[in-house]
Amino acid sequence: MGELRRLRSLLPPExxxxxxxxxxxxxxxxxxxxxELGKDQVEIxxxxxxxxxxxxxxRNLMFWHEVGRIQNDTxxxxxxxxxxxxxxxxxxxxxxxxxxxxxxxxxxxxxxxSGWRLYRRNNxxxxxxEDIDADERAIAxxxxxxxxxPNAYKSLGSALKTLIEQTPKKRKRDQYIKRLDALKxxxxxxxxxxxxxxxxxxx
Numbered sequence: 001m002g003e004l005r006r007l008r009s010l011l012p013p014e015x016x017x018x019x020x021x022x023x024x025x026x027x028x029x030x031x032x033x034x035x036e037l038g039k040d041q042v043e044i045x046x047x048x049x050x051x052x053x054x055x056x057x058x059r060n061l062m063f064w065h066e067v068g069r070i071q072n073d074t075x076x077x078x079x080x081x082x083x084x085x086x087x088x089x090x091x092x093x094x095x096x097x098x099x100x101x102x103x104x105x106x107x108x109x110x111x112x113x114s115g116w117r118l119y120r121r122n123n124x125x126x127x128x129x130e131d132i133d134a135d136e137r138a139i140a141x142x143x144x145x146x147x148x149x150p151n152a153y154k155s156l157g158s159a160l161k162t163l164i165e166q167t168p169k170k171r172k173r174d175q176y177i178k179r180l181d182a183l184k185x186x187x188x189x190x191x192x193x194x195x196x197x198x199x200x201x202x203x
């Protein structure tokens with residue numbers, strides 16, 4: 001529980017009143033994830049067994065990545081799409097039985113619309129963009145907590161490398177690889193900005 005208390009202390013002050021940190025209770029939970037508990041309450045869940053395998057700086061940056069997702073308002077929410085899809089499918093089957101053409105068309109339309117919304121919400125490219133944006137947020141939060149910019153990039157990069165090595169599922173591993181590539185490009189741009197802002201020696 002000491003680690004959970006430590007993570008709570010890493011929440012930016014503006015989030016501390018409505019974001020909580022708890023141990024994950026699912027059978028095979030992800031390393032870290034967020035869940036909206038209510039309109040103004042979000043819970044970050046951590047798989048402590050996997051979490052302890054990361055170095056302290058790696059944990060910090062992965063935690064701030066999740067905080068970044070909350071700040072960007074990109075955490076998944078329980079939507080109406082699954083319920084609508086189930087209702088549409090049930091309605092379509094029922095209308096096939098009673099052979100009402102208009103209601104069948106309406107049920108199929110509901111299925112199509114809810115299926116399209118589910119696809120958009122779970123689109124891998126959209127998820128990747130959101131993760132890359134959250135990585136940028138994590139770097140910014142780290143500097144608020146005393147990290148230098150190079151150390152923040154280094155810690156997040158090493159965390160992603162570790163997750164790439166430990167992730168057996170190809171799709172998830174590819175997401176980490178793409179995030180790492182984007183992080184390297186961002187670090188190079190930040191380095192160039194620092195160099196260009198340095199005063200040139202007078203001759």
